[in-house]
Amino acid sequence: MTAYNFAYLDEATKRMLRRAILKAVAIPGYQVPFSSREMPMPYGWGTGGVQLTAACLVPEDTLKVIDQGADDTTNAVSIRKFFARVAQVATTEATGAASIIQTRHRIPEAPLQEGQILVFQVPIPEPLRFLEPRETETRTMHALEDYGLMQVRLYEDIARHGEIARAYAYPVRVEGRYIMDPSPIPKFDNPKLDNCPALQLFGAGRECRIYALPPYTRVESLDFEDYPFTPSKAAGQCCALCGAMDSYLDEVITDDAGGRMFVCSDTDYCATRVAVQAEDAA
Amino acid sequence: MTAQLTPGFANPPIEAAHAFRQVLEAMAHPGRIMGLAGIAAPAPCSAAAACVLLTLVDGTTPLHLAGAHDCAPVRDWVRFHLGAPLVGPQEAAFALGTWDALGPLAIYPQGSAEYPDRSATLIVECVALQASGARLTGPGIKDAAWLNLPDPAALRTNAALFPRGVDIMFTSGAQIAALPRSTQIGDA
Numbered sequence: 261m262t263a264y265n266f267a268y269l270d271e272a273t274k275r276m277l278r279r280a281i282l283k284a285v286a287i288p289g290y291q292v293p294f295s296s297r298e299m300p301m302p303y304g305w306g307t308g309g310v311q312l313t314a315a316c317l318v319p320e321d322t323l324k325v326i327d328q329g330a331d332d333t334t335n336a337v338s339i340r341k342f343f344a345r346v347a348q349v350a351t352t353e354a355t356g357a358a359s360i361i362q363t364r365h366r367i368p369e370a371p372l373q374e375g376q377i378l379v380f381q382v383p384i385p386e387p388l389r390f391l392e393p394r395e396t397e398t399r400t401m402h403a404l405e406d407y408g409l410m411q412v413r414l415y416e417d418i419a420r421h422g423e424i425a426r427a428y429a430y431p432v433r434v435e436g437r438y439i440m441d442p443s444p445i446p447k448f449d450n451p452k453l454d455n456c457p458a459l460q461l462f463g464a465g466r467e468c469r470i471y472a473l474p475p476y477t478r479v480e481s482l483d484f485e486d487y488p489f490t491p492s493k494a495a496g497q498c499c500a501l502c503g504a505m506d507s508y509l510d511e512v513i514t515d516d517a518g519g520r521m522f523v524c525s526d527t528d529y530c531a532t533r534v535a536v537q538a539e540d541a542a
Numbered sequence: 543m544t545a546q547l548t549p550g551f552a553n554p555p556i557e558a559a560h561a562f563r564q565v566l567e568a569m570a571h572p573g574r575i576m577g578l579a580g581i582a583a584p585a586p587c588s589a590a591a592a593c594v595l596l597t598l599v600d601g602t603t604p605l606h607l608a609g610a611h612d613c614a615p616v617r618d619w620v621r622f623h624l625g626a627p628l629v630g631p632q633e634a635a636f637a638l639g640t641w642d643a644l645g646p647l648a649i650y651p652q653g654s655a656e657y658p659d660r661s662a663t664l665i666v667e668c669v670a671l672q673a674s675g676a677r678l679t680g681p682g683i684k685d686a687a688w689l690n691l692p693d694p695a696a697l698r699t700n701a702a703l704f705p706r707g708v709d710i711m712f713t714s715g716a717q718i719a720a721l722p723r724s725t726q727i728g729d730a
């Protein structure tokens with residue numbers, strides 16, 4: 261017999277999380293405060309995401325967990341094992357087979373489907389934090405829709421670097437209202453946030469914030485008319501394993517001599533393509 | 543406690559998880575009618591409304607019972623299963639009743655500009671839910687959805703308060719459909 265409740269958390273905690281999730285869904289892009297619970301893993305291991313997943317799971321779910329696009333990192337494996345144990349859910353590495361996907365720093369390359377839930381682990385939920393450290397001030401800025409300072413800062417970037425110098429956690433505007441931090445995904449992934457058929461939930465454990473993008477929500481990356489947003493990636497590169505031209509690539513060191521190559525950051529996407537190619541060749 | 547007290551969830555962690563996913567799907571897809579069954583609710587409370595209460599309401603969430611729902615069997619059931627303090631509409635985190643009994647939306651907490659989440663969720667008991675009537679658009683809706691809203695004009699006023707405003711769950715028998723404040727309400 262198990263000594264813990266289904267999905268680890270007690271029912272009162274899950275009710276609190278569930279109420280916060282529903283308010284987050286009702287107010288897209290707004291950060292709902294919640295009382296974060298101790299989880300049997302350290303902060304930085306995605307305790308915010310883990311609590312959201314625990315609040316949403318049903319026994320029939322199939323869970324996928326990725327860390328920087330990979331299913332096989334220590335972080336991803338331990339979270340997947342945790343839920344297989346405390347919620348007896350099936351797990352998968354296949355994006356298309358998962359009903360809930362918990363992720364750190366990536367959105368899968370394969371298009372998400374209606375009915376899927378993508379849970380993001382968020383370290384710093386406040387997109388205005390780098391402009392204004394005081395929570396009371398950033399809260400007022402969101403309340404008044406006072407985002408002028410953000411616009412000024414991004415324009416200063418352009419003046420200094422010729423572009424908005426942000427490769428990760430590139431801020432977005434949700435339904436023309438709240439400015440939101442999409443978590444440290446590469447800006448390459450930003451277009452996937454927009455009009456996504458899946459429900460996207462964001463959990464920050466240490467900062468005790470939950471926010472959400474309902475399916476089919478309009479999500480625009482901040483830009484300027486004369487400097488439109490570009491989801492850049494290394495130009496002309498393709499994956500050394502599967503040949504993909506359209507995926508986000510990681511540079512990996514291949515030997516002691518400093519040899520390196522570019523491969524898909526999304527391991528399931530890459531492995532699926534390699535398998536299809538092997539089948540075609542056979 | 544009355545003799546008519548009906549049971550709550552037989553297996554709370556599992557049944558609440560299933561119920562929440564249905565409620566979440568409903569809230570994430572405004573106007574979509576979802577099933578929500580498995581509970582023998584105290585009359586006049588619907589099974590769907592009782593499921594919502596068991597899943598989301600407890601001693602930390604003040605509840606307003608309106609009209610015919612403010613009766614001994616429902617009050618006893620709430621006291622036994624939820625432990626939620628029963629309050630007037632101004633203090634309610636959740637409210638339960640028919641559209642007419644619940645009264646004007648403006649009397650419920652709307653949240654503040656800084657904390658729009660501190661707003662009420664209304665469970666509105668309906669005769670039937672139908673995917674017809676008012677045209678709904680906005681977050682969660684691919685192109686458009688339709689739902690037989692009791693009073694589109696009042697709900698349009700609520701939506702105009704965004705990001706403030708109340709969120710609504712319409713319940714009937716073993717069905718639920720949601721209307722968060724983010725939904726734009728067009729004509730029938």
Ligand SMILES: [Zn+2]
Pocket residue numbers: 499500501502503504507523524529530531533
């Ligand atoms: Zn590849």
